[in-house]
Amino acid sequence: MDNLERGCSPLDMANSMARSGQHSMTVARAAIDEALRLRASGVDGSALAAPSPAAESVFSAPREMPFIDVSSNRIVVPDREVEVLFVLKKPQVILLGNVLSDEECDAIVEHCGARYTRSTVTAEADGASVVHEGRTSEMAFIQRGEAEVAERIDRRLAALAHWSHECSEPFQLQKYGKTQEYRPHYDWLDPDSAGHRSHLARGGQRLATFVLYLCDVDQGGGTVFPNLGLEVFPKKGNALWFLNTDSNHQPDPQTLHGGAPVVSGTKIIANKWLRQERYG
Numbered sequence: 001m002d003n004l005e006r007g008c009s010p011l012d013m014a015n016s017m018a019r020s021g022q023h024s025m026t027v028a029r030a031a032i033d034e035a036l037r038l039r040a041s042g043v044d045g046s047a048l049a050a051p052s053p054a055a056e057s058v059f060s061a062p063r064e065m066p067f068i069d070v071s072s073n074r075i076v077v078p079d080r081e082v083e084v085l086f087v088l089k090k091p092q093v094i095l096l097g098n099v100l101s102d103e104e105c106d107a108i109v110e111h112c113g114a115r116y117t118r119s120t121v122t123a124e125a126d127g128a129s130v131v132h133e134g135r136t137s138e139m140a141f142i143q144r145g146e147a148e149v150a151e152r153i154d155r156r157l158a159a160l161a162h163w164s165h166e167c168s169e170p171f172q173l174q175k176y177g178k179t180q181e182y183r184p185h186y187d188w189l190d191p192d193s194a195g196h197r198s199h200l201a202r203g204g205q206r207l208a209t210f211v212l213y214l215c216d217v218d219q220g221g222g223t224v225f226p227n228l229g230l231e232v233f234p235k236k237g238n239a240l241w242f243l244n245t246d247s248n249h250q251p252d253p254q255t256l257h258g259g260a261p262v263v264s265g266t267k268i269i270a271n272k273w274l275r276q277e278r279y280g
């Protein structure tokens with residue numbers, strides 16, 4: 001209650017209670033809702049003017065989200081004109097064309113050269129990066145400030161998404177050879193998983209994902225959404241966008257997705273995850 005009095009956001013408090021490991025996210029939210037109801041009804045001795053209805057949860061209030069303006073089929077960002085190729089409304093999945101030039105795609109691929117290592121996933125138990133049979137690709141990272149072309153694209157994506165480039169993870173490249181895949185998974189971090197809490201503590205939730213397709217693929221290698229009956233094939237320079245949470249920053253289970261096995265050729269993508277807060 002003292003934290004609420006000091007003006008702490010209920011969601012930040014719930015996240016930090018969940019992170020401490022003492023409570024699940026569900027229990028933390030229920031406890032904060034109850035504290036707010038008690039305060040509203042004056043039971044705790046600090047009555048507010050208007051009690052909120054008993055069943056209403058403070059966690060249903062919308063929060064600021066990154067967004068892409070899809071009111072027309074073209075988006076003008078400072079250094080480029082991007083095409084809107086399709087929009088799925090719920091969950092929001094948007095395919096954008098002409099996000100990167102061929103030269104930019106090639107420059108990023110070349111920059112990463114041979115620095116790839118076997119891809120990992122975040123272990124639920126302790127948050128460690130572990131090799132997993134469901135993700136057989138290789139990965140490489142481009143740290144902030146490392147390459148001019150990456151900085152330029154970072155700024156372009158930030159303008160497209162109306163979100164500070166500081167509130168995002170560095171580019172993560174994924175390279176898939178024949179048969180390699182990433183089986184269906186979620187990009188959001190699970191507040192109820194002990195291993196994900198340390199990652200949530202650094203930058204908050206992954207609100208949205210950009211998948212940048214850096215090359216064409218001869219066959220296979222689509223990005224699939226099993227619950228939506230949707231498959232998007234890689235095309236050099238295109239970018240796929242999806243929101244991982246609802247407007248209240250809570251994980252959306254409809255966003256299950258994966259990278260289908262490459263049948264022939266090589267697939268290279270760059271992931272960019274937009275976070276709630278500054279990521280550094």
Ligand SMILES: O=C(O)CCC(=O)C(=O)O
Pocket residue numbers: 174182187211221222223224257258259260269271
């Ligand atoms: O390979 C893809 O198309 C999707 C990759 C993906 O979902 C991820 O790396 O998190």
Ligand SMILES: [Fe+2]
Pocket residue numbers: 185186187257258
């Ligand atoms: Fe993913």
